[in-house]
Amino acid sequence: MIEKKELLNIASLAKLKLSEEDEEKITKKFNLVLNYARMFDELDLENVEPLVNINNLSNVMREDEPMESYDRETLLANAPEKLYGCIKVSKIIE
């Protein structure tokens, strides 16, 4: 079972604020999944390697060559606020 305090801590790590309704729903879902995950207890996993890379492909590199990219205007088209050709955010240094 997940405690309210822990749930709220996770929300804050994930940069989320929960409404009361969300909190209730998410707690229920959390407990359901965590409960199912307890099934892993019955397995001996000590000598099993975690599977991270499904096709065993190693890092894919390419030559470091300059190529065409997007212009500033295109990239800024979706920015919520702009100023002087930059993305505007609130002041971060006092």
Add this chain to the structure above:
Amino acid sequence: MNTLDLFSLTLHEIRDMMRNGEISSKEVLDSVYGRIEAVEDKIEAYLTLTKDYAYEAAESIDKRRLKGEKLGDLAGIPMAVKDNISTKGIKTTCASKMLENYIPPFDAHVFEKLKEAGAILVGKTNLDEFAMGCSTETSAFKITKNPWDLERVPGGSSGGSAAAVAADEAYFAIGSDTGGSMRQPASLCGVIGFKPTYGAISRYGLVAFASSFDQIGTFAKDVEDCAIILNYLYGYDEKDTTSLPIEFGDFKEALNKDIKGMKIGLPKEYYDKGIDGEVKEMILDGVKVLERLGAHVEEISLPYAKYAVPVYYIISSSEASSNLARFDGVRYGYRAKEYKDLEELYVNSRSQGFGSEVKFRIMLGTYSLSSKCYDTHYNRALKVRRLIKQELEEAFVKYDILITPTYPTIASKIGEKSEDLVAMYMSDICTVTANIAGIPAMSIPCGFSKGLPVGMQIMSKAMGEADIIKAAHAFEKNTNYYKNKPTL
């Protein structure tokens, strides 16, 4: 034929008529938009229609054809694309308030390929928000209805794409599949849904949910159409680092093949309690069809299958938590109107932009990756993932394909399952294994229970898609369930 009914034909039938000069691409498009006008109010499969764009494309195809240019299978074929696949200059919302006004500056690799092949985008389809869900009910914008019963869900997350094809609002539709998001809605809407081998189709331009599971695939009206479409989607792409540098060949060559001697395994864990009796019967009847055609069928056991759902939830949510960190209200997407500093800008934008299901997945992932839970949850899930993958690889040494139900039941009523958490959770049980192991799988219509479609799932080893198409085509030719259409 009345050109008004063109929408009800298959892709290959329409292709042949266009090639023979019987109809133009514009006439085909007229028919499809006419159909959309007639039924879309009831179905609500689309989030955006791209009419101007589509007519321009159709005109260009018709001109090229008139000039005598030899065009490929997809030239002039109207299609739908799930709204989590980037389309340059056309809104791509992921059915989320977070991306409500987002217009990608680039095309997804698959969309670029389809455009090059001459396929025509008629619209972008609805989905569960960020593809998280199995009913399309978590969409921030609309509830898509199942064309077979408007009070029921189409499945999800690619519910809009599946419903569009089932309702003849497009000849085929592209979707994505992270835990069953193509096969499950295909099953509930009575169409074909195909998820490829991990790495076979580039995900460049697909808005990422869980990168070690996500794959792009297609919905089709019949197996021949599916093989044709896959030919255009497959292939190496340097822009997706998980892309497989492998040639898969022409999938059409797997059509019309004898399946005598094919070895089929029926993993008994997938026919267990929780699977509706009538659904189970229909799958077993389907298997009998293949047996009559000369396939060898045996029951097998996959003891690790029961761990698949928690493995899927923990790993996919962990990846989602990392992938969705990019939505911070800064560079693109939703930005909250009110905030007092940068921290609040992040928190308010994310809290207002994401729906409840997405918040849950992000938080479950954040939790599983936290230092306290990393070993007990994330790392253990990765270990069990290996066991599940190994178990399947061993099964495929002996069997060419495995057959299971795609989904434990027929489509549920709208609102019914979203409240029943256990049922919602268990609904992924048949489909997630293929994503966990990175293997290809298809759902093909295999009958009707209470007037609603049931899908049979065919899985093969990685890169074994030809076996799936071979079996599916043999099955289809001897059953013809795909010919049934919903009354709308």
